[in-house]
Amino acid sequence: MSMIRDLRAAVRPSLRKPAPLHNSYDTTRDPSASSAVVDCAVYRDGRRIPEADGTCRTPHEAMLQVREDGGFAWIGLHEPTEEEFAGIAREFGLHPLAVEDAVHAHQRPKLERYDDTLFTVFKTIHYIEHAELTATSEVVETGEVMCFTGRDFVITVRHGGHGSLRALRHRLEDDPELLAKGPSAVLHSIADHVVDGYIAVAGAVQDDIDEVEIEVFSTPDKGSSRGSDAGRIYQLKREVLEFKRAVSPLLRPMQLLSERPMRLIDPDIQKYFRDVADHLVRVQEEVIGFDELLNSILQANLAQATVAQNEDMRKITSWAAIIAVPTMICGVYGMNFHHMPELRWKYGYPMVMGVIGVVCFSIHRMLKRNGWL
Numbered sequence: 500m501s502m503i504r505d506l507r508a509a510v511r512p513s514l515r516k517p518a519p520l521h522n523s524y525d526t527t528r529d530p531s532a533s534s535a536v537v538d539c540a541v542y543r544d545g546r547r548i549p550e551a552d553g554t555c556r557t558p559h560e561a562m563l564q565v566r567e568d569g570g571f572a573w574i575g576l577h578e579p580t581e582e583e584f585a586g587i588a589r590e591f592g593l594h595p596l597a598v599e600d601a602v603h604a605h606q607r608p609k610l611e612r613y614d615d616t617l618f619t620v621f622k623t624i625h626y627i628e629h630a631e632l633t634a635t636s637e638v639v640e641t642g643e644v645m646c647f648t649g650r651d652f653v654i655t656v657r658h659g660g661h662g663s664l665r666a667l668r669h670r671l672e673d674d675p676e677l678l679a680k681g682p683s684a685v686l687h688s689i690a691d692h693v694v695d696g697y698i699a700v701a702g703a704v705q706d707d708i709d710e711v712e713i714e715v716f717s718t719p720d721k722g723s724s725r726g727s728d729a730g731r732i733y734q735l736k737r738e739v740l741e742f743k744r745a746v747s748p749l750l751r752p753m754q755l756l757s758e759r760p761m762r763l764i765d766p767d768i769q770k771y772f773r774d775v776a777d778h779l780v781r782v783q784e785e786v787i788g789f790d791e792l793l794n795s796i797l798q799a800n801l802a803q804a805t806v807a808q809n810e811d812m813r814k815i816t817s818w819a820a821i822i823a824v825p826t827m828i829c830g831v832y833g834m835n836f837h838h839m840p841e842l843r844w845k846y847g848y849p850m851v852m853g854v855i856g857v858v859c860f861s862i863h864r865m866l867k868r869n870g871w872l
Contacts, residue, residue: 501768535579537657538668543570545675558587562652563775571651571682573668575627578604578658591652595620601645604658608745610752613758617648617763619686621693622745623662626703634730638738639700641745646689648763653682655689667692683768690775697746701789704742707735708789708796719784728800736793742787746779753779817866824862825855 524814541561543549548570550556561572574587581602587597594613600606600620609766611618623642632638642659655664671678671688678684715728756764757772764772785787828851844850 507777514673535576535583536577536578538665539572539574540668540680540712541565541572543568545677545679547672556571562590564647565651571653573653573665573682573685575655575668576657579656587654591647591649591654593654597647600750601656602805604633604643604645606643606645608749608752610755612761615649616645617686617761619646619648619690620644621646621689621749623659623693624696624700624745625661626700632707632711632735633733634734636731636734638704638735639742640743642694644689646686648682648686650759650763651682653685661784662693662696664689664692668771669732680765680768683764686756686764687768687771687775689770691865692755693749694775694778694782697742698778700742701782701785704735704739704789705785707794710712712792712796715796715803729797729804732793732797732800736797738784739789743783743790746783746786750776750779750783765774813871817863817871820866821859825857828855 536558538554539558539561541556548564558572558574561574564570565572573815576587578582579587579602579726584602585594586756588595592614593616597611597613597616597618598619599855606620608622609620621644625642627640628635629636629638640659642657642660642662644658644664647654647656647657658666667688671685671724671865677688711732715732753772753776757769757776760766760769832851865870
């Protein structure tokens with residue numbers, strides 16, 4: 500038991516009792532001065548508290564104001580480095596494991612609790628517009644949004660060139676009644692924003708699948724290749740798999756937030772997480788359906804390619820059978836024996852040519868009637 504306690508103490512440095520404010524932050528290396536901090540604001544009673552001198556406050560100043568006057572701080576960062584995030588992590592007592600995940604990204608969607616902080620990872624999905632779907636087209640692009648939720652702060656860390664939360668922040672600021680619920684309202688809005696993005700992307704991907712399906716089952720033009728269709732289907736299937744990896748793991752965290760009571764989640768806000776979970780279930784079902792439908796389309800395309808190859812082989816075989824008749828007759832009469840029927844007959848050559856023509860015509864007609872030619 501003592502070894503377990505020592506291990507926990509090593510992994511979880513003093514987070515329950517954060518250090519005093521004047522020692523927890525290195526003001527000489529202010530991360531807010533870097534490009535990583537997108538926005539830093541303090542909210543009280545659902546309204547943003549304006550900066551005293553009109554300049555953007557630092558995370559340290561925001562936390563000081565929150566602990567003195569109440570409310571909560573919302574700090575937004577974009578792809579911070581370890582050095583840029585170190586001061587904020589110390590200021591808010593963030594767990595080093597969660598900080599490592601937030602800095603290095605490439606995480607599965609998840610929900611983890613570290614003492615009095617919830618750490619949530621969302622995968623954002625962006626649909627890439629394209630004039631024509633090819634075997635190398637990118638259909639979806641993924642990014643990440645990490646959210647640290649505490650009693651009096653929200654820290655969002657975004658990775659990727661899309662998924663900006665600026666518009667979401669403005670919408671929340673226009674709804675003070677909802678924003679007054681605190682950090683849990685921000686967490687719900689981010690989850691709802693991400694899932695709404697899934698729904699929009701699912702509709703666009705459905706259009707691409709419909710287009711491929713129509714082309715696969717349409718009558719192919721002469722000289723068209725089924726291999727190009729297979730490449731497009733496979734590429735689209737890979738993009739759907741990327742979509743699935745973003746959607747499916749997020750379902751369990753949303754269910755936990757909607758069903759399990761948590762100190763950091765306002766009971767009124769928890770009801771809204773159920774709606775997000777329901778929408779996520781619908782998107783998950785659509786993505787699974789996309790995967791199954793693409794499997795069927797790919798199998799149908801391969802079956803069509805096999806049928807086309809069989810038709811070509813039947814035509815080749817049919818012509819080989821027709822050519823075999825003159826080959827056989829000419830081979831027999833080319834053996835140069837002295838005693839052969841009609842070898843010195845005046846009409847022997849015309850008769851042989853006539854027999855070859857009649858037999859070849861009969862074979863061609865029979866094969867044509869049976870659909871081989």
